[in-house]
Amino acid sequence: MNAFSAAPAAKVTSLNGADTMKQQIIDFVTGFTIETTPGSALKIPDYRDHLRPGAKVAVTFLPGSDFADTIATSKRLKEEGFQPLPHFAARSIVSAAVMEENLKKLQDEVGVEEVVALGGAVDTPLGAFESSMDLLETGLFDKYGIREIGVAGHPEGSPDISEHGLKEAITWKNAFAERTGAKLYIATQFCFEAAPIIAWDRAIQSEGNKLPVHIGVPGLATIKTLLNHAKACGVGPSMRVLTRQAKNIAKLMTVNAPDKLVMDLAQYHAEDPNCGIARVHMYPLGGLRKSAAWTYAVADGEFVMDPKGKGFKVTRDIS
Numbered sequence: 519m520n521a522f523s524a525a526p527a528a529k530v531t532s533l534n535g536a537d538t539m540k541q542q543i544i545d546f547v548t549g550f551t552i553e554t555t556p557g558s559a560l561k562i563p564d565y566r567d568h569l570r571p572g573a574k575v576a577v578t579f580l581p582g583s584d585f586a587d588t589i590a591t592s593k594r595l596k597e598e599g600f601q602p603l604p605h606f607a608a609r610s611i612v613s614a615a616v617m618e619e620n621l622k623k624l625q626d627e628v629g630v631e632e633v634v635a636l637g638g639a640v641d642t643p644l645g646a647f648e649s650s651m652d653l654l655e656t657g658l659f660d661k662y663g664i665r666e667i668g669v670a671g672h673p674e675g676s677p678d679i680s681e682h683g684l685k686e687a688i689t690w691k692n693a694f695a696e697r698t699g700a701k702l703y704i705a706t707q708f709c710f711e712a713a714p715i716i717a718w719d720r721a722i723q724s725e726g727n728k729l730p731v732h733i734g735v736p737g738l739a740t741i742k743t744l745l746n747h748a749k750a751c752g753v754g755p756s757m758r759v760l761t762r763q764a765k766n767i768a769k770l771m772t773v774n775a776p777d778k779l780v781m782d783l784a785q786y787h788a789e790d791p792n793c794g795i796a797r798v799h800m801y802p803l804g805g806l807r808k809s810a811a812w813t814y815a816v817a818d819g820e821f822v823m824d825p826k827g828k829g830f831k832v833t834r835d836i837s
């Protein structure tokens with residue numbers, strides 16, 4: 519069986535101990551989303567070699583990019599059998615007229631029902647929009663048939679927004695969803711440790727958050743794939759995005775796989791009825807082939823638990 523066949527999840531004969539934990543991990547990872555960039559897409563001959571039919575693939579928008587490339591990548595993904603989730607970066611959009619023009623072209627050429635709306639890694643906005651909230655308020659997503667929208671979440675904080683500002687943003691987004699009926703979810707940056715994610719999730723739930731959380735998990739990247747990723751996307755813009763998480767990029771170079779993170783979050787997801795995490799979102803960071811293969815192996819149950827509870831090891835060959 520290859521890494522991309524739609525294999526069933528592993529059968530668990532006894533829901534005790536390691537078997538329980540293993541099933542929790544399978545359940546948690548199944549249905550994961552992943553992302554790509556227009557630059558990375560140029561180096562991928564066919565996404566079907568790496569992803570299974572119907573996979574949801576976010577299309578990142580980097581500072582200085584042309585939205586026409588986002589549309590082209592989204593169109594290709596849909597033609598290859600996937601569900602593209604194009605990013606709209608508020609600070610890179612010059613005006614409501616340009617936003618509407620982009621949405622119209624996107625729907626005319628691709629046709630999507632889900633997007634991700636973010637502030638974007640730009641210090642000075644190119645126009646009147648500073649945040650995803652400004653984009654939501656235009657009503658244009660609804661006008662052009664967008665039914666589901668991912669908005670940003672920051673378990674480890676943001677270099678651009680104060681802690682108070684982050685709390686206010688989540689409160690606003692919840693209120694917007696309630697008054698408009700919009701289907702929103704929180705898409706987070708990638709993190710490496712479960713404890714701060716769980717603490718953040720519990721905090722926002724206690725403060726009234728009702729939006730499901732799609733938690734960012736780092737894929738299997740190396741220095742080589744990370745640098746190739748930066749080169750493919752444009753060294754300046756992409757490295758600017760990555761260096762905003764400098765601490766996590768440093769960790770990325772010492773972590774072989776996010777197994778301990780996934781294991782701890784899976785247990786939290788399964789055992790805490792108030793857990794707000796609904797889905798895993800993989801950040802391949804230039805290593806889409808190996809990141810996707812690893813995650814599918816986990817979803818298929820092809821891994822063994824560490825007897826000391828330190829994580830698990832995939833048994834499928836993903837090299």
